Amino acid sequence: MAIRVNGTEVDPPEDARVSLLDLLRERLQLTGTKVGCNQGACGACTVLLDGNRVLSCLTLAVQADGREVTTIEGLADGDGLHPLQAAFIEHDGFQCGYCTPGQICAASAMLREVTEGVPSYVTADLAEEHITLSREEIRERMSGNLCRCGAHNGIIDAILQVATEKAA
Amino acid sequence: MNPVTYQRASSLAEAVRLAESSQLLGGGTNLVDLMRKGVERPSQLTDVTALSAAIAATDDGRLVIGAAARNSAVAAHPLVRSRHPMLSRAILAGASAQVRNMATVGGNLMQRTRCLYFADVAGSRCNKRQPGSGCDAAGGFERYHAIIGASPACSATHPSDMCVALAALDADVRIVGPAGKRTVALVDFHRLPEDRPDQETALKQGEVIEAIEIPDAPFAARSDYRKVRDRASYAFALVSVASGLTLREGRIDEIRIAFGGIAPKPWRAYRAEAALRGVVPTAEAFKAAADLELAEATPLAGNAFKIALAKRTLAAVLTDLSGDDR
Ligand SMILES: Cc1cc2nc3c(=O)[nH]c(=O)nc-3n(C[C@H](O)[C@H](O)[C@H](O)COP(=O)(O)OP(=O)(O)OC[C@H]3O[C@@H](n4cnc5c(N)ncnc54)[C@H](O)[C@@H]3O)c2cc1C
Ligand code: FES
Ligand code: FES
Numbered sequence: 001m002a003i004r005v006n007g008t009e010v011d012p013p014e015d016a017r018v019s020l021l022d023l024l025r026e027r028l029q030l031t032g033t034k035v036g037c038n039q040g041a042c043g044a045c046t047v048l049l050d051g052n053r054v055l056s057c058l059t060l061a062v063q064a065d066g067r068e069v070t071t072i073e074g075l076a077d078g079d080g081l082h083p084l085q086a087a088f089i090e091h092d093g094f095q096c097g098y099c100t101p102g103q104i105c106a107a108s109a110m111l112r113e114v115t116e117g118v119p120s121y122v123t124a125d126l127a128e129e130h131i132t133l134s135r136e137e138i139r140e141r142m143s144g145n146l147c148r149c150g151a152h153n154g155i156i157d158a159i160l161q162v163a164t165e166k167a168a
Numbered sequence: 169m170n171p172v173t174y175q176r177a178s179s180l181a182e183a184v185r186l187a188e189s190s191q192l193l194g195g196g197t198n199l200v201d202l203m204r205k206g207v208e209r210p211s212q213l214t215d216v217t218a219l220s221a222a223i224a225a226t227d228d229g230r231l232v233i234g235a236a237a238r239n240s241a242v243a244a245h246p247l248v249r250s251r252h253p254m255l256s257r258a259i260l261a262g263a264s265a266q267v268r269n270m271a272t273v274g275g276n277l278m279q280r281t282r283c284l285y286f287a288d289v290a291g292s293r294c295n296k297r298q299p300g301s302g303c304d305a306a307g308g309f310e311r312y313h314a315i316i317g318a319s320p321a322c323s324a325t326h327p328s329d330m331c332v333a334l335a336a337l338d339a340d341v342r343i344v345g346p347a348g349k350r351t352v353a354l355v356d357f358h359r360l361p362e363d364r365p366d367q368e369t370a371l372k373q374g375e376v377i378e379a380i381e382i383p384d385a386p387f388a389a390r391s392d393y394r395k396v397r398d399r400a401s402y403a404f405a406l407v408s409v410a411s412g413l414t415l416r417e418g419r420i421d422e423i424r425i426a427f428g429g430i431a432p433k434p435w436r437a438y439r440a441e442a443a444l445r446g447v448v449p450t451a452e453a454f455k456a457a458a459d460l461e462l463a464e465a466t467p468l469a470g471n472a473f474k475i476a477l478a479k480r481t482l483a484a485v486l487t488d489l490s491g492d493d494r
Contacts, residue, residue, distance in 0.1 A: 016173060016174035017171065039201050043266060055266045060193075109265075116244075119249065121261050123260075143401035
């Protein structure tokens with residue numbers, strides 16, 4: 001078997017202790033994915049596994065065997081910017097940029113979850129199938145991604161804009 | 169981290185065969201972290217995420233959730249959202265979307281405490297990590313520790329939100345081992361610490377959690393979960409409440425209550441339930457029931473605030489659940 005990373009097949013590591021994060025950064029030189037806490041608390045290492053957002057620091061690379069990994073390098077279409085990347089620039093959704101790849105990977109999956117009607121802790125009526133994406137909803141759904149620079153308001157603006165464009 | 173081998177179980181029988189000599193791996197959100205910290209030191213891992221993750225209702229209305237179901241899949245399932253909303257809300261109150269996408273139901277049941285002293289291998293004594301070594305939490309940072317059900321040996325809390333809802337929902341845990349299948353009520357699955365805080369659950373060596381089962385009940389459809397924590401999201405509970413109820417002729421008929429964040433296990437509030445059955449729902453009745461439940465609380469110096477917080481949170485949830493707009 002193999003791990004598909006941004007469309008390319010990669011052998012899983014011999015050593016089962018290697019995290020998906022270390023495989024991406026140290027062995028594949030895909031350094032867009034960042035190491036923050038290495039214990040699940042910050043979201044800097046967020047990637048997509050079979051399209052779902054996960055933490056690559058708490059995923060053993062062998063657990064991804066036979067599955068599809070998408071990193072920030074694989075999200076954009078060639079040299080063009082992903083709509084979220086463009087919106088983050090427009091709304092000052094970052095300062096140092098360290099949390100940004102994780103934020104954008106997380107936001108891309110989050111927007112899909114919303115169109116699928118997945119509720120959050122702040123969704124008033126859990127039985128309701130249609131989610132109205134408010135700032136409060138975005139804050140809750142993005143709470144797994146911390147920004148030490150405090151760019152959260154710009155991040156929410158950027159995500160809201162992309163969500164609104166998608167819906168239009 | 170110690171060297172470790174990795175294999176995937178493709179059937180329940182294979183998982184049971186491998187469980188004797190290896191540690192099971194769900195999403196890894198707790199185990200991988202604890203291996204890195206040196207708290208857990210398995211030499212063999214058996215990945216059980218290929219086992220049943222199905223979520224389906226039986227003919228008699230019971231909801232069966234495979235142990236490999238991801239926490240996010242349970243929370244988003246239409247049957248859970250409509251019939252057991254407190255379970256959806258409890259799961260959604262926990263961790264982050266990324267962690268919930270990884271975490272399995274089996275792993276959530278088996279997750280270890282978040283006591284800082286338990287995780288601090290190099291610097292702290294811990295009776296749970298190393299039986300008989302002592303407890304550095306006592307007299308230390310006690311904010312997240314238990315106010316009820318603890319022992320002198322250990323006052324660590326059980327960190328799960330999901331399990332608090334399962335305790336209130338009368339859920340059962342289906343277990344498979346070398347000797348066959350058995351079922352344990354969720355409320356009996358986790359143990360109180362007494363003098364053996366290292367023995368946390370009813371699961372024996374070599375056993376595998378296969379599924380959980382939740383009966384269908386009217387109180388479950390009228391239910392909710394509220395979590396109070398140090399920040400608005402992505403933090404463990406200081407206090408949480410899962411509850412569901414039905415009303416008949418203006419009085420409480422069926423009621424279930426469980427607390428999180430205050431005890432070494434999901435704390436089913438049987439005394440408060442008994443005090444409220446058949447009673448007109450009023451602020452006074454809620455307060456009396458909460459006082460009764462927490463009468464035997466023995467807080468530590470750093471967490472006495474949790475008694476009042478638990479009582480007020482319970483009152484808020486019950487006020488909401490018994491209101492007309494439900
Ligand atoms: C940053 C962070 C924040 C968090 N916040 C919260 C929170 O607010 N609320 C909350 O409730 N939780 C929270 N969690 C904890 C999270 O819910 C648990 O880590 C998760 O549920 C564990 O599931 P898993 O599948 O990843 O388990 P794993 O880490 O894979 O395994 C945990 C344990 O379960 C055992 N196990 C797994 N499957 C089985 C099985 N089928 N049968 C028997 N044993 C099994 C394993 O052997 C291991 O001992 C948080 C976690 C992190 C990292
Ligand atoms: S590096 Fe993975 S969550 Fe912080
Ligand atoms: S932009 Fe610096 S951490 Fe977020």
